[in-house]
Amino acid sequence: MKRLFRKMSLKKRLWVSFVLLTVVCISVTGTYVSVFFSHEMENQATKTSQDTLNKTAQVFDERLRNIVVSVSTFMMGEPFQRTMRDAQANNSKDYYNRLSQLQTPFAQMMLAEQSIDSVLVHTPIGDFYPTESRRSMAVDFEDTSINEMILDTQKRWSTLWVRGHAEELFSRGNPVISLIIKPLFEMQLPGVYVVVNIREDHLQELIQAHLQEGNLGQLVVDRSSQEVFSSVPAMPENMQLNERIGSSDRGHFEYLSESGNSYLVNYAALGMNPDWVLIGYQSKSKLLAPVQHMRWTILTIMGVCVVLALIMSSMLSELLLKPLFKLRNLMFKVEQNHLDVRFESVFEDEISQVGHKFNRMLGQIGELIEEVKASEQEKRKSEIKALQAQIDPHFLYNTLNTIYWKSEMEEHQDVSGMIVSLSLLFRLGLNNGREITTLRQELEHVAQYLSLQAMCYPDLFQYEIVAVDEKLMNIPVLKILLQPLVENSILHGFQELPHQGRIRIEAAAADGFLTLTVTDNGSGMDAARVEKILNGTEAERTSYALSNVRARLSLYYGYKASMKLESEPGVQTSVKLIIPIQEVING
Structure with missing residues (x-):
């Protein structure tokens, strides 16, 4: 390639150089603009997604906190405390009396937090629940997945969150998230739990209400990448996020699926349950679709500019090289020992300056010829003197x-x-x-x-x-x-x-x-x-x-x-x- 370029005439080299310069400039500019905008759009999308995610996590945490506060208020009431004293004394003869007294606090709690689907207080003397909720008598509390989770939990806890599942204790059968709280009482009562079932659809509506981006999806998962909401479709491409999230509270990263699809993922841990993480994800290809359109536009502009460069470079090289061709012809004459030729031009550009230098050089050549002759004579004289001295x-x-x-x-x-x-x-x-x-x-x-x-x-x-x-x-x-x-x-x-x-x-x-x-x-x-x-x-x-x-x-x-x-x-x-x-x- 280099050898071929060296064999080209100056006119062709200028022509090729103009075209290459045009292509390189447009390519560099287009690449820079494309990369810059892609990077900026990606950063902006990540920032916007993180802001939206943080706002959603804040609202979601606030809702869970209100539920916990409502349940705590319920447990501090006198009817609940009397029930706990009976459970402590294993006094079951006042069971129906206590069940009747708890109906009003149950109603107040569920009225204050309408996302609560059902409530059950499990004690050794019996289960207490709102009588308007139809209890599934065929299912005992000890046979439920909630009880299995309580038994499997090794660490000490006061509140326990259970990810989405079908309601087992009541006949409604709605997908719910369960909150298990140990009772607020003067002493620890074994086998006594307050189970609050929260409707998944209410919490899902809460998350969707704060989505502003059309291609942004949000869901709640635990740190083992399991979905918290059982009624929500699974994560796209079955993302395994546990290794990327680890124990950090919030952040963002890019996820490349096995099928080659790339996603921008943001996450924020929930304050009420740090083991649950709110995930925001969006497809990178959909996000950068406008950039792809811009790239095709740049390629079209590049093609038009190359065609114009082909035409203009030929005309410009012919115009710019005309004085240089004239100077070259004069040099051919000098090569034939015509030292009396001179360059003349009406322009004052660099080629004209070279031509004037060429004229001065021709004048100096004659002087140098004479100086060389004199120098050679001086050398010979010096050598003769040296031999004479010898x-x-x-x-x-x-x-x-x-x-x-x-x-x-x-x-x-x-x-x-x-x-x-x-x-x-x-x-x-x-x-x-x-x-x-x-x-x-x-x-x-x-x-x-x-x-x-x-x-x-x-x-x-x-x-x-x-x-x-x-x-x-x-x-x-x-x-x-x-x-x-x-x-x-x-x-x-x-x-x-x-x-x-x-x-x-x-x-x-x-x-x-x-x-x-x-x-x-x-x-x-x-x-x-x-x-x-x-x-x-x-x-x-x-x-x-x-x-x-x-x-x-x-x-x-x-x-x-x-x-x-x-x-x-x-x-x-x-x-x-x-x-x-x-x-x-x-x-």
Whole structure:
């Protein structure tokens, strides 16, 4: 794909870029809007559902609390208390009298709370209930599921709630929720319970009355995910919520069913019975249906924009690239060595600026050609001067004179060595006409020169070339850099020295630079003054060796190469040549 894009013309690349930019911008915008609105709608629906749920739970709790208060008021009445005293004394002879006395409190309680379907007070001396409610005599209290639940409950309790079931004690048979309360009496009476049956349909109407969302459903479950209302349809997809709800009082989460349907679920525990939880659920797909419609609208807009982009991009690319094509044609002419062409345009845009730069570049090319010619001539002159310095007549005279006298004295081995050193010196200096040599050959060249000078001036100086890392020996360097520096030390540093001189040559590399150092213990110099002279004009230069080396470094390496002078007269003088290694290799 990348290779195909590179082979396209600029016009086609602009055309493709316009289309891609349009598609990407609309896609990103549409995706962001879709995700943003989906997220916002989901958050808003969750918040609204939770608010509705909290309000319903509050009303539901209030109704249950009122029922408990009504039952408590009933139990604190004198008729009920007298009945409890009879149950305590196991006095059953006043059973019908007590049953008659309880009818008025029963009626008052059921009138105050019309959601109460029936009431039964179970005691060892008999059951007490409103006589208007038809008691199912075939069913004994000990045989009911309510009694089984009482017996199965291990923890201590004063009130016990039983989830929805068919009424067993009375013949009405309505689905009810039962509240079992131990009597309020001065002492605990075993086997005495007040059973209040509450109609499910009244409580269900209470829940439905506070629903405002059309796709929001609410129901009451216990913490084991069992429905509290037996007459209400089961939860959708048989949600198993006990693991998600745990022991928390309220919250929300997203539920994914086994069939792949997603639901937003809110829950709030009831204050009167924390084991019962009011659940609110709504289908996420129905909730986000408007977002799906919006996505199709965005796709339609995207398709229209792509078609427009195809048309407009072709026209725009043709218009924008016209000056660039003109500039390209001029470059073709320049390629044919027509350097007199010039770009002209009435516009002042970026392409016109490039065209004006192109015109200026053509003008500078001519100037650079002349500068390159002059620079090459200067390099050749510098090289000739360096070679001339190498074959200085005074050096040749002293060398040949030493060879002659050693020959006369029949020191044939020294004569052979000097001739070989002189031959190698010239061969390495010429370097087959190349300007660049290696560090190995440069060190060998200066070693041959020092060997000859040591024979010409016995006991004048000693020299040392410090061993160099083999990895550095093949680094390319400009030839004849060290010999002028060594010559400068011998001629100017050791001539009037009262003791034997020492010359030390080192080479090291760090941070991409090669450093060549020539150190002697000669008479020294004023380094600051010499630096000032080297920076002056040609007429002011008095140190030919240093100025020659510095000029050649500048010509070949530019500003990245440098020469540093340090001197303490009579102690140590050093000249450091710093050369960029990478620049030389690339060159």
